[in-house]
Amino acid sequence: MNQKCLVELKKIAVAFQHAGQIHRALNTIDLSIYDGEWIGIVGKNGSGKSTLASVLTGICPTSKGFMEYHDASVQMVFQNPEAQIVGETIMEEICFGMENQSIDPMEMRERAETVLQQVGLTEALDQPIASLSGGQKQLLNIASCLALRASVLVFDEATAMLDPLSRQRVMDIAVKLHRQGQTIVWITQWMEELSGVDRVVALEEGNILFNGSRSEFFYDIASGSAKSPCEAMGFTLPYSVQVAKHLLSMGYELNGFPVSAAQLAEAVTMR
Numbered sequence: 684m685n686q687k688c689l690v691e692l693k694k695i696a697v698a699f700q701h702a703g704q705i706h707r708a709l710n711t712i713d714l715s716i717y718d719g720e721w722i723g724i725v726g727k728n729g730s731g732k733s734t735l736a737s738v739l740t741g742i743c744p745t746s747k748g749f750m751e752y753h754d755a756s757v758q759m760v761f762q763n764p765e766a767q768i769v770g771e772t773i774m775e776e777i778c779f780g781m782e783n784q785s786i787d788p789m790e791m792r793e794r795a796e797t798v799l800q801q802v803g804l805t806e807a808l809d810q811p812i813a814s815l816s817g818g819q820k821q822l823l824n825i826a827s828c829l830a831l832r833a834s835v836l837v838f839d840e841a842t843a844m845l846d847p848l849s850r851q852r853v854m855d856i857a858v859k860l861h862r863q864g865q866t867i868v869w870i871t872q873w874m875e876e877l878s879g880v881d882r883v884v885a886l887e888e889g890n891i892l893f894n895g896s897r898s899e900f901f902y903d904i905a906s907g908s909a910k911s912p913c914e915a916m917g918f919t920l921p922y923s924v925q926v927a928k929h930l931l932s933m934g935y936e937l938n939g940f941p942v943s944a945a946q947l948a949e950a951v952t953m954r
């Protein structure tokens with residue numbers, strides 16, 4: 684990861700008015716997103732994850748603080764695969780954003796083909812969107828973001844409404860894009876989905892309670908506390924982390940700090 688900062692939030696606050704009362708959805712958020720990193724954002728329902736996502740994409744008005752984009756554009760994939768679809772066919776959908784940016788038709792076609800290939804959607808360009816599964820729609824939504832050359836791609840619980848196979852497919856694409864250098868912000872409530880992230884940001888009631896490495900989040904036991912930040916925030920550790928900790932407590936040595944089953948298998952040393 685190089686250290687070029689793409690988006691910078693400084694003391695950002697967001698407030699909503701609800702039944703005559705002011706409700707703070709985000710309090711004094713400081714967050715910098717660096718080129719090429721994969722950030723996982725976790726937090727319970729109502730903790731401010733989606734508000735933060737819409738601040739990042741520039742669609743949510745902030746009440747305090749400031750933010751800066753350093754030649755960066757942010758695009759988002761929403762939880763509901765239907766939520767952002769406007770076209771009738773794959774081609775129409777993928778071109779919608781590009782048309783708004785007045786991209787040349789030849790260039791549009793080229794970009795459409797490239798990004799569909801990138802996300803592994805092999806369906807014909809004139810295929811009606813109504814015939815696609817939820818998972819395929821999410822891949823199309825990712826492709827639409829890529830067609831706009833998103834420097835930061837935000838996934839707001841983008842797998843939450845998908846079946847396990849489609850979820851894995853979307854996850855695999857995120858892993859692949861990250862390897863190719865794409866900067867990703869991955870919002871989730873599934874701790875298992877954090878196995879590939881470089882950094883974890885954990886939100887609670889509009890505050891960042893943790894901002895650090897994946898291994899710290901799952902394994903670090905702060906002095907005096909028996910719990911890792913993940914547990915301290917009330918989340919269940921991924922099963923592979925539980926097994927790894929059990930092995931460590933029995934005196935086994937592990938390579939690294941596994942989060943997924945595959946990482947756990949790799950961490951166990953063969954004798």
Ligand SMILES: Nc1ncnc2c1ncn2[C@@H]1O[C@H](COP(=O)(O)OP(=O)(O)O)[C@@H](O)[C@H]1O
Pocket residue numbers: 699700701706707708726727728729730731732733734735
């Ligand atoms: N448009 C809105 N109007 C009023 N309150 C909102 C709005 N959007 C979010 N909120 C409130 O802000 C808080 C954070 O919501 P949200 O960012 O959606 O959390 P999360 O995505 O973590 O579930 C919640 O208390 C929610 O009710």
Ligand SMILES: [Mg+2]
Pocket residue numbers: 732733734839840
């Ligand atoms: Mg949300």
